[in-house]
Amino acid sequence: MKRKTVQGWAGASLTLLLGSSILLSGCGASAATDKESKSDGGLEVKELRYQGGVGSATFPELAEDLGYLAPLKLKFVGNTISGPQDIQATVTGDTDFGGAFNGAIVKLIAAKAPIKAVIGYYGVDDNTWTGYYVLDGSPIKTARDLIGKRIAVNTLGAHHEFVIKEYLHRAGLTPEEIKKVTLVVVPPVTSEQTLRANQIDAAALGGVLRDKALERGGIHPLFTDQELFGNFSAGSYVLTDKFIAHNPNAARKFVEATAKAIEWARNTPREEVVARYVQIIEKRGRKEDASTVKLWKSTGVAGKGGLIADKEFDTWINWLINEGELQKGDYKAADLYTNAFNPYLNEK
Template identity: 55%
Template structure:
């Protein structure tokens, strides 16, 4: 798992999709003949309730059904599955979406589904007595995260660059893939030096004590929508009504989660996990605070994509003129949040 200079400079290449592979892989799940599919295949996250799953439980997806095909621990893998037609929508951090689009994947971002605010954020944590207290202390150290080429590696890279480390120095910091449920344990057993923890897993670890943050993505970039759901262009063309119901329903669920007392949101999520019978522990859900999406209804502004276009171009991973935000997303299928300001970033009862 060791990271080399070459691997660093080929950030996000685990997406590994050529124009040929994705161009002929835009299977959509749409039925043959007349009519539009009313079933959307997707991947979930163990022990979590995605906003799409919440929307379905709230009845916001109307007659559109979700078909769970398994779990993922990687946003890049999830949108790769969407681009190749294994699922009908997938979600990842926006840098991965930009990179995938730059590789000529026929996808479109349709709604933001997670982000960072004062409740929902990813932190880079070390043990309380760790000697790691500054960016340069990370040289030669191992940083455990859920996947390479995703949100966490991007934020680590931005942090190190903003603190003045050179490319050669950054290459000395070693990102490692560690399943989220094992990351805290790996840190406490000193198998890694830094653990990236977010949401329920973060708060559960902080409750135990003995760890402290080196930095968080919210401290680094402020409140921002970090990831979007994507669908293939072909799916959107063949199933516009289904896409509209889905995207709008997800947007309504985001707004519901903001305006509803936190205890009620947590209770509903716990009930969802118990009813779906996937052999999961619902206990960590009590730590849920927010999905962190910055805009009302999850609507996309373009700035959350431009951030990563500029950054990837600066690194030499893409040509700055290769992609434009306007070509990467659409709000045409989202009837939620139109003409309204984003509700407060806190949930009632938090």
């Protein structure tokens, strides 16, 4: 499968990334290594650095707004649209936590990144899923019709790439044929426009961006991730092993607060959740459009409070084994995540 981007998971680049992370973790002035900083309540750090998303609110941001995270505070360092980039930033010490598709986490750990998944934060359910859309009237009707075509995705090495390749595999395409399907990195907010302008042949659209596109009409899904995999938590937040070892109380506080925020969003009337998200976006004063969060429908998270299940990593471990990127027995799900900090562990 072709990839039209400078981003990716090239071995040499990842080797350099991990090499730089060793230097940064050894001498960087990050929250994870500031042993002098002590927070109230026995917390080892006062703030957690993170990346956000334009026009959206994350569960840690919701946790802070609801007061669950206090006395810890979040420190915004920038926005990202890429899960792999987000967890790479955590490895290099530029942030204290990051989130990505579980398959991307497996790949980064397999490249010897010292991270562990600690809580699920997004997924697929009856209200929250991603479709892979084509224009009405498009000649693309089946997986085989995608050979030689271009599909817009938000990043490579993550959720969309795994789902697309699984769809093509299940349809019987050979590895050589799959390589002829080109993935083009396009910011999610412009994917619909790019599709309608015939600059690409199909586009991954999920959540509020999908719903807004469907309101305008003229598109339909070729397939969806829910059709392929059912309901499941798809991605997790990660912390580095070093952060957990040096800041166990802060790690626990982060997971507990995020877990409570997930459950608040799951059990609170939708209108109230949406209003809170809009309030968060407007209050931070970044001149963002908050209209997309008004179409929010559900958390998409399968486990209570973001509890992670073995199957949510086993699926992608087995997928990578079948792809020839891992050997059988290299990893088991329990090695890649922990629910130890989650307050809902004993309620599952």
